[in-house]
Amino acid sequence: MCFPQIILNAFKQQKQVHLKSSQADLVTETDLRVETILKSAIRDKYPVHRFIGEESVAAGECVELTDSPTWIIDPIDGTANFVHRFPFVAISIAFTVNKQVKAPMEFGIVYSCVEDKLFYAQKGRGAFLNGEPLNASGQEGGITCEPDSDDDDEVRWQGLSGLCCIPDDMLCVCFSVRALGTAAVDMCQVATGGADAYYHIGMHCWDIAASSIIVQEAGGVVMDTDGSPFDMMSRRVIAASSTAVANRISQVIQAFPCRRDDEDQCRCICGGKGVNSV
Numbered sequence: 001m002c003f004p005q006i007i008l009n010a011f012k013q014q015k016q017v018h019l020k021s022s023q024a025d026l027v028t029e030t031d032l033r034v035e036t037i038l039k040s041a042i043r044d045k046y047p048v049h050r051f052i053g054e055e056s057v058a059a060g061e062c063v064e065l066t067d068s069p070t071w072i073i074d075p076i077d078g079t080a081n082f083v084h085r086f087p088f089v090a091i092s093i094a095f096t097v098n099k100q101v102k103a104p105m106e107f108g109i110v111y112s113c114v115e116d117k118l119f120y121a122q123k124g125r126g127a128f129l130n131g132e133p134l135n136a137s138g139q140e141g142g143i144t145c146e147p148d149s150d151d152d153d154e155v156r157w158q159g160l161s162g163l164c165c166i167p168d169d170m171l172c173v174c175f176s177v178r179a180l181g182t183a184a185v186d187m188c189q190v191a192t193g194g195a196d197a198y199y200h201i202g203m204h205c206w207d208i209a210a211s212s213i214i215v216q217e218a219g220g221v222v223m224d225t226d227g228s229p230f231d232m233m234s235r236r237v238i239a240a241s242s243t244a245v246a247n248r249i250s251q252v253i254q255a256f257p258c259r260r261d262d263e264d265q266c267r268c269i270c271g272g273k274g275v276n277s278v
């Protein structure tokens, strides 16, 4: 069975859910299964390639970007959606070589399984959705974000209570907010022109790597929330329809410290915080 079908089949069924860093940070058997299948299929074809996979890192593998060809995998982006049957769940796969932390990936794929939407982009070759070219809007106004996504309960609470979701200053560049529950698909909305910007402090490289090149190849911009060049390990990202919009957002963002993905590279969070059936 192909791996999107595994997700679709499991979507409606009861799941054993394990908590990782917080109540919003979940993992299921399907996340683990899809990551294992993907890695073994790629390894069969490219035995020397390396991986940074969300669930492998959660199990204790290091986040280490080297010059070797590296696949960055989020087997289910939107696991909380998957668990609650909210129909936005995506597989996110990016490929990079030569330790390009700040430059675009070689290619990125985001497959939104329930919508059956395949977003993809290759460096210098444009971005596409189900074969149709994508173009960012170049405008400002609609923002996607994920206010409840952080390892730190205090940060999550602030996001949920609206304190750090949309700062007052940002209301000049924002007149609507959408949160789809998957950062990868949120960012792809910027590539389609359906949203004009996305920003977050606290996502991981596997959440944003593939969609970063999709946004860039659609004519949009990705940068660090402090206005410096995009760094997929910094866990800070603005994706916007233009440099002007990205700069305006970076000027009003309320920054807070966030440990890099490649700092203290082994982040074993196995054992987690509990297990539930949903």
Ligand SMILES: Nc1ncnc2c1ncn2[C@@H]1O[C@H](CO)[C@@H](O)[C@H]1OP(=O)(O)O
Binding pocket: 021, 022, 024, 025, 026, 054, 074, 076, 077, 078, 079, 080, 146, 148, 149, 150, 151, 152, 181, 182, 183, 184, 202, 203, 204, 207
């Ligand atoms: N600590 C965290 N807790 C919850 N979601 C997180 C998270 N870090 C990143 N996310 C991501 O934030 C979005 C909404 O939860 C998803 O893209 C989710 O990815 P995930 O589903 O792969 O964990």
Ligand SMILES: [Mg+2]
Binding pocket: 074, 076, 077, 078, 183, 206, 207
């Ligand atoms: Mg994710």
Ligand SMILES: [Mg+2]
Binding pocket: 031, 054, 074, 075, 076, 077, 078, 079
């Ligand atoms: Mg995931």
